[in-house]
Amino acid sequence: MKNKFALAAVLALVCAPAASFAGTSADINASGTASSFCDISNTGGPISMSISANKDKLVGTGTYLFSANGDATVSLSALTPSAPQGAAAYTESVNLANLVSSSSTTSAVDGATKTGVNKITGAITTEIGQNNASELLSSGAYSLATTATCTAL
Amino acid sequence: MKRCFLLLAVIWSGQVSAQTVFLEKKEYTVRNQTARVKLQVSHSRSEPVSLTVRVKGPTSDPTKAGEVLTEGVAISPSSFKLAPNKMKKLTLTLTTNVTQKTPYFVCALYIPPVERKEAQGGATSGSALLATESCSRFWVTP
Numbered sequence: 001m002k003n004k005f006a007l008a009a010v011l012a013l014v015c016a017p018a019a020s021f022a023g024t025s026a027d028i029n030a031s032g033t034a035s036s037f038c039d040i041s042n043t044g045g046p047i048s049m050s051i052s053a054n055k056d057k058l059v060g061t062g063t064y065l066f067s068a069n070g071d072a073t074v075s076l077s078a079l080t081p082s083a084p085q086g087a088a089a090y091t092e093s094v095n096l097a098n099l100v101s102s103s104s105t106t107s108a109v110d111g112a113t114k115t116g117v118n119k120i121t122g123a124i125t126t127e128i129g130q131n132n133a134s135e136l137l138s139s140g141a142y143s144l145a146t147t148a149t150c151t152a153l
Numbered sequence: 154m155k156r157c158f159l160l161l162a163v164i165w166s167g168q169v170s171a172q173t174v175f176l177e178k179k180e181y182t183v184r185n186q187t188a189r190v191k192l193q194v195s196h197s198r199s200e201p202v203s204l205t206v207r208v209k210g211p212t213s214d215p216t217k218a219g220e221v222l223t224e225g226v227a228i229s230p231s232s233f234k235l236a237p238n239k240m241k242k243l244t245l246t247l248t249t250n251v252t253q254k255t256p257y258f259v260c261a262l263y264i265p266p267v268e269r270k271e272a273q274g275g276a277t278s279g280s281a282l283l284a285t286e287s288c289s290r291f292w293v294t295p
Binding site for chain 2: 038041049060067124126144150151153
């Protein structure tokens, strides 16, 4: 009886490793596709503009973040300004440093294509400046609206 | 030191707040004058925000989007409030009779809340509203 237990124990030891080695190989195939994307955001929040020391323009600053994992373009839609009633002549502009700049109220402006992967932070500068013989900006509340659009190609 | 790096990473990731459009494919085939485009939209702002999804047509330059299409486009829903870092799955149905490979653009638009500031005592002040939009180009083939 003792011999039978001993034999069983030996068999278990010899056979167990063989069983655990069986079927240990596995093929792992993983694949995926990264969609091309771009995004742009005004990270500095609302931009308020205040009058310059020369009293001839309102200037505001903010910050943007642009990122893209492939070729992309950035554009600004036509600027929409508003000014106090009867305000003297003025001009307006929006600049996203190193991306795109516009002073057009009639058409969109495109920046140069950014190639490859990019993550850029930069300054936003908005300006409403006088454009009259007195070189002064009329008093009151002004506003400037536009849409910055990035397009992943 | 490790904690400082983690803190910096959290601060940095918080700055990535734009909305993004992810397309399932770059090219779609028209069947019965209809292309079905699957996409996902997300954003990583700190709170839920309202986004609008819209489609722009082609121009003579394949890298430039044209006008926003108001006909032949069905997106359900096209405007919605989305929590941060959640993916919203959408299907866009585009009715078109293209005869050659044509670029279209699908965009997610975010318009920030207007912060109205009244001029105090005739003071000269101003505010600038910068909406942001992220678009992805896709091709439609007959």
